[in-house]
Amino acid sequence: MPRALLEVSNVETYYGPIMAIRGISFTVPKGQIVTILGANGAGKTTILKTVSGVMDPQKGSVLFDGKAIHGMDPDRVMRLGLSHVPEGREVFPFLSVRENLRMGAYTxxxxxxxxxxLEMVxxxxxxxxxxxxxRAGSLSGGExxxxxxxxxxxxxxxxxxxDEPSLxxxxxxxxxxxDIILRINKERGVTVLLVEQNANMALHIADYGYVLExxxxxxxxxxxxxxxxxxxxEFYLGVKEAGVRGTRRWKRKKTWR
Amino acid sequence: MGCIYGLVALGFVLIYKATELVNFAQGDLLMLGAFVCYMFVIWYGVGYWAAFALAIAIVALFGAALDASVLRRVIGQPQFAVVMLTIGLGAIFRAFASMTWGSEIYTLPTPFSAKATRVGGVTISHEYVSIIVGTVILCAVLYAFFTYTRVGVAMQAASQNQLAAYYMGIPVKRMFSLIWAISAGVAAIAGVLLAPVSLIDINLGFIGLKAFAAAVLGGFGSIPGSLVGGITIGLIELFAGAYLPHGFKDVAAYVVLLAVLAIRPQGMFGTVGRKKV
Known part of the structure; x- marks a missing residue:
């Protein structure tokens, strides 16, 4: 297995008194696509925000390229080479498309x-x-x-x-x-951490996956x-088998406790 | 006069757009600008232009320091806290000014004093010309800065979507300090331009209230709106002074403010609900 570019260990993140991430560890090897699947409210976005420095974890550590980045401001994390594409796109609505792209290269x-x-993009x-x-605000959702x-x-x-590019x-x-994400990964060697609800697509392009609940x-x-x-x-791809299962099997077995 | 209101309103709007804080000490920054310039000219015998530049630089630095030390802490607090804080800061500035420079009224000699030009039968003193020219130049410079420079565009970006700006590696906190510096600098320019016309005293800052009316009239958050609002308030005052009974001149701005809030709260150029949270 190639060297891990991102190493998250035992991270716990809170929204006020509410514990959103309950001690999570995972690694993202260099050059691979790793996906985190999970339903609404599973804590996927929180994980990404914790990694990119928008939220600080209460416990645990985040190592990027061997360097501890938890508790750093997001603009500094980004300067180390970790770009976050936030959920819901978050473009700068009153800047032109070109200006938006130039802002991407701000550092x-x-x-x-x-x-x-710019040509490549x-x-x-x-x-x-x-x-x-x-103006970026006038583009369609996909654009x-x-x-x-x-x-x-x-x-x-x-x-x-x-964060949920399919939203x-x-x-x-x-x-x-x-397809483009896959191309970016293969052609440019960009490591990708993909958080998705669309499990089918995500599992088909990613190398390794985690399921979050x-x-x-x-x-x-x-x-x-x-x-x-x-x-x-059954639960993420919607493939129904004969017979109706009432509850998730791993929940009944509680294999992770 | 309208141009001065416009400039101060511009300061309000710049800070509001970027940080969603309303800075009621804006007028007092203007007062400080005028005093600093006066101090350099009269006490130290510095030339007018050099003193002008020094005043802008000092007040701008002061604005940035203010952001870094005090105002950054109240971002995200209720607006009420911010309003009280900035009003309080304004009072501190006034007290500081009266301790440092005394509470007398001063005149600032400028290269434009007591000169006038006749334009098509109307006599305009050079002091007023300087205000108008200064405003136009300043607007052009600010416009170019925000449109064509990397930092300027980044500032726009930071005010449009703070989170995304962080993701782009834009140092948002530094941008906010810079906005404060620019806004304070604009206030200082307004103060120095105003000084020869209205004399300098520690209550010069109350012009900020009328400028606030201008900013609201223009639609808080719109830069062209703040300038148009300022000029409108200036004209309304002028006509109120000429055609209405004595005393209306000084309340005209506030009457307009009330009317705007009652009839069209978003102002002339404001847009409703364009900010997505």
Whole structure:
């Protein structure tokens, strides 16, 4: 197994008195795509926010490239090469598409490289070039998602955190965006931590997966094997087998306690 | 006069847009600007332009320091706390000014004093010309800064979506300090431009209240709106002074403020609910 680029160990994060993350550990090896699956409120977004420094963990450590980054301000974490594509896109609505992309490269000071990356991004998402002078707020949801991913890419990150890139998009667009994520990973060697509700898509492009339930990791495996598991099939992929199961099997067995 | 209101209102709006704080000490920053300039010219014999630049720089630095030391702590607190805090700061500035410079009324000699030009039958003194020219130049500079420079665009970005700005590696806290510096600098410019027209005393800052009316009239949060609002308030005052009974001149701005709040709370240029939370 290649060296771990991101190492999260025993992290606990709170929203005020509410414990959202109940002691989670996982690793993301360099150059791979790792996905965290889970339903609404499982704590997926909180994990990403904890990693990128928006939220600070109460306990535990986050190591990026061997360096402790928990408790750091998000802009400093980002300068280390970790770009966060937030849930719900969060583009700058009153800036043009091009200005948004340039903001992605805010921390860089090599105009040649920036121009080159702008071309690269336009090659991945030609629609952004066509809309370069429009206000980002006037783009469609899918285009804004493309912009958010591109904007993160403009920083030439070593690793990207993607929070629900499929949110609110048509199946066709989701497919398109996941294909590009896979390409970015293969062509640019960008390590990806992908958080998704769309388990089917996520498991097909990722190498390794974790399943999160109410703040705990309840299952982890290589994605190819996860796809074969009955529980995953039933509860995340919606493949119905004969006979109705009332409760989740691993819950009944409580294998993680 | 309207231009001065516009400039002070611009200061309000810059800070409000970026940090969602309303700075009621804006007028007192203007007062400090005027006093600092006066001090350099009269006490130390520095030339007018050099003193002007020094006043801008000092007040701007002061604004940044204020943000870093005091105001950063109240971001996220109820608006009420911020309002009380900035009103309190304003009072402290006034007290500081009266201790340092005394409570007399001063005049600031400028290269424009007591000169006038006739334009098509209307005589305009150079002091007023300086205010108008200063406002135009300042607006052009600010516009260019926010549109074309990397830092300027980053500031816009930080005010539009703070979280995303963090994700881009933009040092948001430093941006806010910079906004305060610019806003305080604008106030200082307004103060120095105003000084020859209205004389300097520690209550110069109360012009901030009228400028607040201008900012509301223009739609809080709109930069062009603040300037138009300022000029409108200035004109209304002028006409109120000329055509209405004595005393209306000074309340006209507040009457307009009330009317705007009652009829069109979002102001002339404001947009409702465009900020997504």
């Amino acid at each position: 860089r000071s090599d105009p040649g490289g920036i121009a080159q990356d 336009y090659e991945y998402f030609p629609v952004l070039q066509a809309r370069a002078d429009q 804004q998602q493309m912009l958010a991913i591109s904007r993160a890419l403009m920083a030439r990150p070593a690793m990207m955190l993607l 609110g998009l048509s199946p066709k667009l989701v497919k398109e965006i996941f 109410v703040g705990r990791i309840v299952m982890e495996d290589a994605c190819a094997r996860l796809l074969e598991k009955d529980d995953i099939k």
